[in-house]
Amino acid sequence: MYDLIILGGGPAGTAAAVYAARKQLKTAIITSEFGGQSVVSETIYNWIGTPEISGNQLGSNLKTHILYYKGPFLDIIEDEKVKEINKIIDVFLIKTESGKSYESKTVIVATGSGRRKLEAINADIFEHKGITYCASCDGPMFADQDVLVIGGGNAAFETSMQLLAYCKSVTLFHRSNEFRADEITVKKVLENPKFKAITNAEILRVDGEQFVSSLTYKDKITGTEITLPTTGIFVEIGQIPNTDFMKGIVEIDTIGKIVVDPMTQASSTPGIWAAGDCTNGRYHQNNIATGDAVKALEDTYIWIHKNK
């Protein structure tokens, strides 16, 4: 039986594993792969302490850091997807897709999330070729260009605000005529003369040769199809947390994020913590995920010692 099982090997899971091994908790980390979501990024500019690093290199560094602690206090279970977790009296039983099961006194869930993808013709083909899902990562590459943002919530408006600082123009497309973002943010963005919002828009297709050159949408009121030239499309239509297997075990919000106490990262179920993109924390970035995980681990450590 483990003291702690960490689920997920992205930045959050890695941070929790390193801290757990150093505190000599008997720990296992189970992950489908190492590195997390940003491994696909060509360059990451905000991983603190490293001015520029490729996503691949960051992923590989995270794995190296975990392997450094492999030993009596840390088991590494890779290429395994967790499919079920149950609480049996005071023990958590974790089952993986390959049919194995593991027992632990505590669990830190760090299974992250995936971006909700744009469903339009050619959207998959132009991903990373003009279509991007991360303005903080890729935005500056589009300085002085006319870019488009898809979405109508806070993420879409905050992305627009970021892009307005250096892009020539930002046009936001929203599928209905009511924005879901905070009014104050919407007002601020709408006041910018470089910004334009197009509502009741259904995105139909993206075109280009090697890179994006235009987007076609349908005006849902008139039925007209309109094509706009652009080099950059920023998609902010939500995230899908990897938490299906946690349903019924901990409190989960309406979009599937694990509800945590922001002071400790504790979930609604004693003995389970969560960190990073799978939680209902307001902001999600690599540095935040690692910080959340360290907080979760510190609290787990105290809990284990109190419940010995």
Ligand SMILES: Cc1cc2nc3c(=O)[nH]c(=O)nc-3n(C[C@H](O)[C@H](O)[C@H](O)COP(=O)(O)OP(=O)(O)OC[C@H]3O[C@@H](n4cnc5c(N)ncnc54)[C@H](O)[C@@H]3O)c2cc1C
């Ligand atoms: C394209 C892109 C670029 C980005 N660029 C930046 C950037 O430049 N700077 C920045 O700070 N942030 C960036 N982000 C955001 C950043 O990647 C996330 O905030 C961060 O990865 C969250 O870390 P995490 O550990 O919570 O989750 P994730 O990174 O999502 O890691 C989750 C891990 O859990 C594993 N997993 C998932 N489900 C299961 C399961 N059922 N069983 C076992 N394992 C499972 C996955 O394989 C993965 O290893 C970017 C995101 C994307 C999508």
